Amino acid sequence: MLQLVLSWPIRLIIIAVLVFSLFVDGAGYVYRVANHYPLTGNVPGLPPNFGGWQLYIHRGLDLAGGTHIDYLLTNFPPGQARADVQQRTIQVINKRVNSLGVSEPQIRGAGNNNDRITVDLAGVTAQQAQRTIGAISKLVYTKWVADTKVTNGPEPGYKPQFVGLTGDDIQSATSTIDQNGTSWVVNISFTSRGAGVFDNLTRDNVAACPGAGVDCPLRHLTIWLDLTQKDIDNWEDPNYVSKIYAPYDTGCLSAQTPNTICGKYLVDANSLTEIAGGQAVITGGFTQQSATDLATGINSGSLPVDLQVLDVTQVGSTLGAESVKLSLAAGLLGLSIVVIFMIIYYRVPGLLASIALLFYAAAVLAIFKVVPVTLTLAGITGFILSVGMAVDANVLIFERFKEEVRAGRTIAAAVDAAVHRAWPAIRDSNTSTLITCVILGFVGPPAVQGFAITLGIGVVASLVSAIVVTHNLLAIVMTGSALRRPVLMGVDRSARVV
Amino acid sequence: MRALSDIAPAEQAADIVPPPEKPPEKPIEKTAEPPRPEPRVRRLNIIGRRNIFFAISLLIIIPGIFSMATKGFLLGIDFAGGTEFTVNFSNHPSVATVENAVAADPLTAGGTVIQTGGGGGYIIRSLPLTPQQQALVEDNLTKRVGTMVVQQVIEVGGTIARETIEFALLALVLASAAILFLLAIRFRNVPGGWRAGFQFGGSALAALLHDVFLLTGLFSIMGKGLGWRIGEIDSLFVTAVLTVVGFSVHDTIVVFDRIRENLRVSQRLSFEQVVNISIMQTAARSIITSFTVVLVLAAILIAGGTTLKGFALALLIGIVSGTYSSIFNASPLLVVWRRVQPLR
Numbered sequence: 001m002l003q004l005v006l007s008w009p010i011r012l013i014i015i016a017v018l019v020f021s022l023f024v025d026g027a028g029y030v031y032r033v034a035n036h037y038p039l040t041g042n043v044p045g046l047p048p049n050f051g052g053w054q055l056y057i058h059r060g061l062d063l064a065g066g067t068h069i070d071y072l073l074t075n076f077p078p079g080q081a082r083a084d085v086q087q088r089t090i091q092v093i094n095k096r097v098n099s100l101g102v103s104e105p106q107i108r109g110a111g112n113n114n115d116r117i118t119v120d121l122a123g124v125t126a127q128q129a130q131r132t133i134g135a136i137s138k139l140v141y142t143k144w145v146a147d148t149k150v151t152n153g154p155e156p157g158y159k160p161q162f163v164g165l166t167g168d169d170i171q172s173a174t175s176t177i178d179q180n181g182t183s184w185v186v187n188i189s190f191t192s193r194g195a196g197v198f199d200n201l202t203r204d205n206v207a208a209c210p211g212a213g214v215d216c217p218l219r220h221l222t223i224w225l226d227l228t229q230k231d232i233d234n235w236e237d238p239n240y241v242s243k244i245y246a247p248y249d250t251g252c253l254s255a256q257t258p259n260t261i262c263g264k265y266l267v268d269a270n271s272l273t274e275i276a277g278g279q280a281v282i283t284g285g286f287t288q289q290s291a292t293d294l295a296t297g298i299n300s301g302s303l304p305v306d307l308q309v310l311d312v313t314q315v316g317s318t319l320g321a322e323s324v325k326l327s328l329a330a331g332l333l334g335l336s337i338v339v340i341f342m343i344i345y346y347r348v349p350g351l352l353a354s355i356a357l358l359f360y361a362a363a364v365l366a367i368f369k370v371v372p373v374t375l376t377l378a379g380i381t382g383f384i385l386s387v388g389m390a391v392d393a394n395v396l397i398f399e400r401f402k403e404e405v406r407a408g409r410t411i412a413a414a415v416d417a418a419v420h421r422a423w424p425a426i427r428d429s430n431t432s433t434l435i436t437c438v439i440l441g442f443v444g445p446p447a448v449q450g451f452a453i454t455l456g457i458g459v460v461a462s463l464v465s466a467i468v469v470t471h472n473l474l475a476i477v478m479t480g481s482a483l484r485r486p487v488l489m490g491v492d493r494s495a496r497v498v
Numbered sequence: 499m500r501a502l503s504d505i506a507p508a509e510q511a512a513d514i515v516p517p518p519e520k521p522p523e524k525p526i527e528k529t530a531e532p533p534r535p536e537p538r539v540r541r542l543n544i545i546g547r548r549n550i551f552f553a554i555s556l557l558i559i560i561p562g563i564f565s566m567a568t569k570g571f572l573l574g575i576d577f578a579g580g581t582e583f584t585v586n587f588s589n590h591p592s593v594a595t596v597e598n599a600v601a602a603d604p605l606t607a608g609g610t611v612i613q614t615g616g617g618g619g620y621i622i623r624s625l626p627l628t629p630q631q632q633a634l635v636e637d638n639l640t641k642r643v644g645t646m647v648v649q650q651v652i653e654v655g656g657t658i659a660r661e662t663i664e665f666a667l668l669a670l671v672l673a674s675a676a677i678l679f680l681l682a683i684r685f686r687n688v689p690g691g692w693r694a695g696f697q698f699g700g701s702a703l704a705a706l707l708h709d710v711f712l713l714t715g716l717f718s719i720m721g722k723g724l725g726w727r728i729g730e731i732d733s734l735f736v737t738a739v740l741t742v743v744g745f746s747v748h749d750t751i752v753v754f755d756r757i758r759e760n761l762r763v764s765q766r767l768s769f770e771q772v773v774n775i776s777i778m779q780t781a782a783r784s785i786i787t788s789f790t791v792v793l794v795l796a797a798i799l800i801a802g803g804t805t806l807k808g809f810a811l812a813l814l815i816g817i818v819s820g821t822y823s824s825i826f827n828a829s830p831l832l833v834v835w836r837r838v839q840p841l842r
Binding site: 070072126127130131309310311312313314315316318319326327329330331333334335337338341342345377378381384385387388389391392395396399403421424425428429430431432433435436437439440443444445447448451452455 | 652684734751780791798
């Protein structure tokens with residue numbers, strides 16, 4: 001296998017990887033140059049999008065600032081798969097969070113028992129986040145009863161009245177395409193209690209306005225989120241009603257003060273026939289988007305579980321920016337110290353190893369962007385640390401190289417022997433580090449996982465850089481006899497050049 | 499570094515030091531015979547002095563274990579649970595002012611105040627608080643002390659804290675077991691087969707545990723014994739310990755690999771002689787590698803953010819310890835094990 005390392009196909013692959021890495025690393029600059037923008041300052045369209053890849057470093061919350069919350073789900077509805085309930089809860093949270101306008105909110109399920117949800121929101125305070133996610137939205141059904149004092153609003157002459165049917169009575173709402181395959185509808189399935197109430201309601205509605213398919217206010221069942229008795233009492237105020245009747249707005253609700261009036265309306269459906277059996281369909285010229293929105297709206301009115309906050313971390317954006325600056329400084333400092341040390345101690349091989357180290361840094365950064373790996377403070381440390389490890393394989397080879405020269409080999413033969421003999425140690429020692437990384441990555445909490453991932457990527461990249469890149473550079477340098485002078489190779493003058 | 503280097507084992511058979519029953523008082527210096535001019539080679543008899551090295555390790559580890567057992571650790575917020583505010587007051591108040599304000603607020607009474615740097619930065623810890631209570635605490639602090647920027651608020655419930663500790667122990671056990679088996683598999687082809695493989699694995703494991711106990715012990719002493727905040731234990735510290743585990747084995751494997759190679763090529767030498775030569779041959783590499791990593795870590799320790807300093811220090815101690823144990827503990831232990839349970 002090691003013979004292959006010096007072949008031209010491998011060299012071409014390495015060059016291709018290097019070019020690709022530099023392109024990815026400098027994607028922002030490539031974009032600026034290609035579009036004739038200045039190289040510094042704000043430019044529209046960054047980060048650039050190359051074939052669906054947003055090539056920029058994804059920063060974790062501790063670097064970007066924001067809020068991280070772990071929720072414990074309790075009170076699972078009986079008789080439903082926990083994984084499904086967890087997924088539905090995630091959708092609900094997603095819907096609620098969307099109103100905050102967070103870029104790339106991360107809402108993930110966790111827990112061995114599907115009983116955890118982790119939420120990462122950049123640029124949001126803990127209070128905002130918790131109010132939005134934990135806001136107790138209650139989905140309620142109303143029918144319409146006559147009230148002559150109501151002159152305006154969605155149904156003039158009528159005001160809503162609670163019918164005792166709430167989000168708790170709904171098992172789920174889903175958007176599907178109807179049997180004809182022509183239009184989008186929303187299916188609602190009720191719990192057994194809900195099914196009974198719904199059956200009675202629709203029967204009364206149809207009886208109130210006899211005739212097939214008649215549209216009269218008494219036949220309407222309307223769904224709201226968080227509609228209160230106080231709202232209904234204010235129904236005679238047309239101004240108030242026009243605000244309440246607006247589409248449901250989580251953003252407004254999460255920021256609401258006692259005096260704001262937020263939209264609470266979801267859908268106003270006409271009962272065409274009595275519906276028994278607990279399966280209802282809402283039709284009405286939906287698009288795929290609007291049907292999905294409505295289904296999510298109905299579902300988000302009913303978190304299927306209770307959310308209990310386990311822990312909250314809120315990081316200010318200034319602290320994050322400072323951490324980035326300090327870590328970058330530490331990384332650059334560390335890298336330059338290592339480069340200087342390697343060149344002084346190992347001369348030409350040290351220089352080549354340093355070049356390989358730069359290749360390694362470029363490649364790892366590109367991997368972080370392409371995968372993408374979300375970088376946290378611990379993750380950056382893993383990366384900086386792997387710079388130190390990247391040198392190790394080189395040191396093993398170079399020390400062995402000195403030994404082989406002392407044992408009487410020519411410099412060219414010694415390079416070859418050194419790489420071959422150092423290989424088992426390099427392989428075994430890096431395997432053990434990788435095993436540690438895998439264990440940390442699987443069982444660790446998120447901060448530790450970030451560290452394990454960057455360190456793991458770093459270890460693999462350092463292997464390639466030391467075995468393939470350095471060795472090839474050495475082999476190329478060997479062809480020039482001027483560079484083969486022992487003093488440049490960091491070995492004794494007494495060694496034979498040949 | 500020349501002093502630690504060596505020549506190929508086969509050429510050296512005549513230079514081997516006396517058996518360890520009679521350790522020499524000084525390192526033996528010897529000039530190799532020419533076929534061609536050869537540098538002077540000095541050799542340290544590490545195996546012969548193994549008891550000294552074991553004693554040095556125990557001298558650090560035993561107080562550490564004692565401290566862990568009697569005093570425990572200074573726990574960070576993610577282990578202790580509670581609420582932690584990282585704030586920066588614009589009017590640079592004194593520690594006493596902040597402490598008084600914290601004590602005056604019933605929500606934070608009994609909490610702790612830690613100053614971070616001179617620029618008005620403070621860390622305030624209290625029992626777990628709800629978001630509403632947190633907002634109240636922030637309002638009260640602003641009223642009592644002055645305007646401030648809230649840089650970070652961490653709230654950790656008891657469940658998460660317990661899980662983090664469970665994770666730490668689980669990861670350590672898993673990593674140790676995995677490494678033991680990896681070494682047993684990789685070294686089963688030395689004379690002695692699987693039993694030899696487990697001797698290698700077991701010795702590496704012992705060196706690894708040496709580093710774990712040394713590191714945790716020192717942090718217990720620093721955190722509780724000396725009351726330094728840098729000795730705080732949090733999940734980053736756990737990460738550091740596990741990284742050190744990886745590094746320590748890394749170093750040990752390099753030495754063991756050389757022992758394996760030398761066992762093949764030099765049948766004339768005793769096991770102890772082979773081990774000693776192997777240590778000498780790999781010492782330069784071990785020290786240089788650790789040195790470069792230490793340089794990088796020192797850079798983080800000096801230039802990195804406050805949050806990373808404890809982490810960098812833990813790694814620094816661990817890696818130095820890992821290098822020490824791979825040279826002075828793992829291989830001598832292998833020799834001792836061979837004597838107790840001979841395989842050839």
